[in-house]
Amino acid sequence: MHAADGYARATGKVGVCLATSGPGATNLITGIANAYLDSIPIVAITGQVRADLIGTDAFQEADVTGITLPIVKHSYLVQSAAEIPRVIHEAFHIASTGRPGPVVIDVPVTALLGELTYKAPDSLHLAGYKPTVKGHVKQIRAAAQAILEAERPVLYVGGGVISAGASDELHALADLIQAPVTTTLMGLGAFDERLPLSLGMLGMHGTVPANYAVHECDVLIGIGVRFDDRVTGKLSAFAPQARTIIHIDVDPAEIGKNVEPSIPIVGDARHVLAALLAELQKAELVPGRTAPWLAKIAAWQGEFRLHYEQPAAEGVVAPQFVIQEIERVTGGEAVIVTDVGQHQMWSTLYFDYRFPRQWISSGGLGTMGFGLPAAIGAKLGRPDKTVIDVSGDGGFQMTMQELATAVNYDIPVVVCILNNGYLGMVRQWQDLFWNKRYSQTCIAVQPDFVMLAEAFGAKGMRVSSPEHVGEALREAIDSGRPTVIDFKISPEENVFPMVPAGQSITELIGGKASRKTRGAKS
């Protein structure tokens, strides 16, 4: 399931996965929920018992459409073979249009074994499904006007820009109006982070300049975002100076769900941004209007640089350094897939993402175990790219059996385990907020990942000193084989900056090089 998801994220195409009835189907649940929360187009086809046995607790029967009801965009329980063509066409259409999402098709074995003469349906009749594509013209004009009057605009960009393929339009817009851009976790890659207008990610583990900019902006332009709690922190303190909040989203239900925008625009991000650009190009932009604002941001960027210290101890490397080395060795062109935890956050912060679909990570559900299978799917979708999976020692152990798949089908992904011997992200919270009571987070008893990789027929490597990081990566990539590199990292390194949950995004800790603020909230 995660492989289909990784494939979909890497390519923009619909990912497909199959599972057998009962336990096979229930094993997809986490993956379906994961795709649902991140709006990833998936068609999951599950086997079902004979149609006449449904409802009798037959062998390997599970009510799949029932179990998945709250986590699908739509689902089907097929009755007979004759329905299959229509259902498949509808499922792909629904999964991939509007706000994308997973669609489940549950097919009884009687339908699978049935016969029919295939004829593609001429048209789809979905009376209740007509996603809005084009934005409302008046609203777009109002947005353009607000942008023209803005002195401190910020573009707040999410996964919707990537799924709509609106990255070019976003770059053009930011450039035209000279507004800084911050992305959510799901939006990474939508805007080239090497550009001066890039603020990086915002929110709980966002950069200080990004969070400050949102805090002080007068016009906030949200595009394909959902004002998630990991982004906003305390809602009442979010973007308090914004006179105008523009919210562009393809899903009308996202508008006003968490934050009431002054200018809502329902539509596909690419269409809306193109229309907005056209509108702004007609108008007269005052040159240099945002210059003082950009200067202020530049000052923050100078003051609050990302920082970390090389570990004093022998035999470990700084996790941030590993990420930087991945960027250097791959020329910043690799597709980066991650698992969930501290390593994921270091991956957001210490790598400059350049193009859409370069960054593949489980956002909304935060699913540990996502990384390796998603990387396999991503590599299948983008065989031309180096695909690196940055994983934790915890999350890797949740789906490491997929190494067999990678070896079996010769899918050369490079797994970089940032091995701290802890469920690091949870340990960090126990450290900062619960007086270092490390409860159930030490996982130092673990398999030897090098031997484990070799047992699967993959390549295994271990790195415990900084000078070997780059060469190990090079060797792994050049080997053309599925590889696991076990990077021993400083066990108690924390991710900074951090905004504690539920606080204003300016209440951040660890923003400056002197880390005296740490532990303030314990």
Added chain:
Amino acid sequence: MKHTLSVLVENKPGVLTRVAGLFARRGFNIQSLAVGESEDPNLSRMTIVIDGAEHPIDQVTKQLHKLINVVKIRDLEPQYTVASELMLIKVAAEGEKRNDVLQIAEIFKAKIVDVDRRALVLRVVGATDKLEALLELLQPIGVLEVVRTGIVAIGRGRG
């Protein structure tokens, strides 16, 4: 404020579950729900009553709209709406109580649809407050069982 939603849905298996499931998942509390076939046999119409003070009605309708099987939603405005509910009440009616029940039934234009030596079944149709008033009067006499259809509502005039 109470909102009465008239929701046109595809007449297919599982659609009621989807609607009910959505309400449960989003924490929207349903006060009343009635469903049946509409003028088009391919479509069913649901009348759903919810408390708008508890949940932003906008979110409710937008989330409902996302269900693929939901075709159309109308938030009925009370002054342009005819709403009605049917209730069956079984009342203990022995001896002299029986007359009291018959009198009350008469006033409320409730029909006696079943008679037995010890109990009567009344059927009453009307607005919710009328039903409530009747119930209140019958309560001291001895209400044994109540069953209600939930409100069905329709817009006035041609619109």
